[in-house]
């Protein structure tokens with residue numbers, strides 16, 4: 001019996017990266033992992049609805065009302081309850097504390113919509129990343145999947161994929177292209193790689 005990695009996905013917004021993970025799982029492209037819970041820092045996130053439609057437990061932990069410390073305490077409780085092995089940040093907009101991250105060494109992964117080290121770190125999220133890329137005039141951007149440490153977007157880079165910037169691009173148009181051509185491709189690949197490693201570790205400990 002394959003000892004799958006139990007994946008908890010943290011979200012804050014529309015959940016298109018979560019949807020890409022669900023689609024990969026349904027297509028058999030995530031054989032070593034299973035999405036067991038979705039937790040949102042924003043109670044209004046459509047990502048929660050995406051989880052509910054798939055019958056996956058979905059939890060809203062309103063970070064702004066709770067404050068970071070209480071949010072992370074509640075998150076830790078949820079992660080224990082679902083026995084998560086791997087945490088995936090998919091459009092998650094809260095910077096996790098060093099204390100929290102240190103409890104999950106090499107077990108938190110994030111997708112960022114640029115080619116790190118460009119346009120990353122505190123203040124660079126969502127459309128802001130693509131606005132900065134267009135203002136700088138880069139001809140190529142893309143997405144990065146990286147392990148998460150205490151430095152926002154400072155963790156070890158796992159995968160990257162380049163995407164062309166085209167004349168007349170708006171931030172919204174560029175964001176969509178980066179999602180379609182890079183984020184939604186890279187995240188399932190990286191999650192399956194990490195899940196396979198974790199699943200083998202779990203087999204070894206049986």
Ligand SMILES: Nc1nc2c(c(=O)[nH]1)N[C@@H](CN(C=O)c1ccc(C(=O)N[C@@H](CCC(=O)O)C(=O)O)cc1)CN2
Nearest residue numbers: 093094095096112121122123124125149150151152153
């Ligand atoms: N400890 C870490 N936490 C998080 C990381 C990380 O690498 N280490 N990645 C981010 C995801 N992210 C980019 O990929 C990112 C998210 C949010 C921000 C940011 O500046 N957020 C604002 C608040 C935005 C809001 O709540 O609407 C802020 O903190 O002022 C930067 C990068 C997830 N967490």
Ligand SMILES: NCC(=O)N[C@@H]1O[C@H](COP(=O)([O-])[O-])[C@@H](O)[C@H]1O
Nearest residue numbers: 013014015016017090091113125126
């Ligand atoms: N730094 C994190 C960040 O900017 N994440 C970005 O939020 C957008 C919405 O994601 P979603 O559709 O998966 O919710 C995506 O472009 C994702 O890369």
